[in-house]
Amino acid sequence: MVGKRSKLELCLEVLRVIGKGVNKPTNIMYKCNLSWTNCREILEFLIEQNLISPIEDNNRRLYKLTESGRELLENFGRIQYLIGAIRRKESKAFNKVLLSSAKLDRYASPPSS
Secondary structure, eight states: OOOOOOOHHHHHHHHHHTTTTTHHHHHHHTTTTTOHHHHHHHHHOOOOOOOOHEEEEETTTEEEEEEEHHHHHHHHHHHHHHHHHHHHHHHHHHHHHHHHHHHHHHSSSSOOO
């Protein structure tokens, strides 16, 4: 079971979904697996931060990413990529240490009788 998502994770998920072209509030709510109350709060927060903008279309409210929202998603994607690369590099280095340690242990331990 996965723990609760942070507000940052929820906001980023909403931004990603809107960035993929999902612009109706109900569809955003379902795609992000949010309650209606949480969805509205996050949408309002993102509007206040100028990351999304509301659009009125035939008495319906739709949402689109602003340039700031698009930049935030791109930059966050870059950060995630870099963190992943660092983790992969650390993992490889850690595996090397384990392998060399295991080889040393084999020679350092007395033979079993």
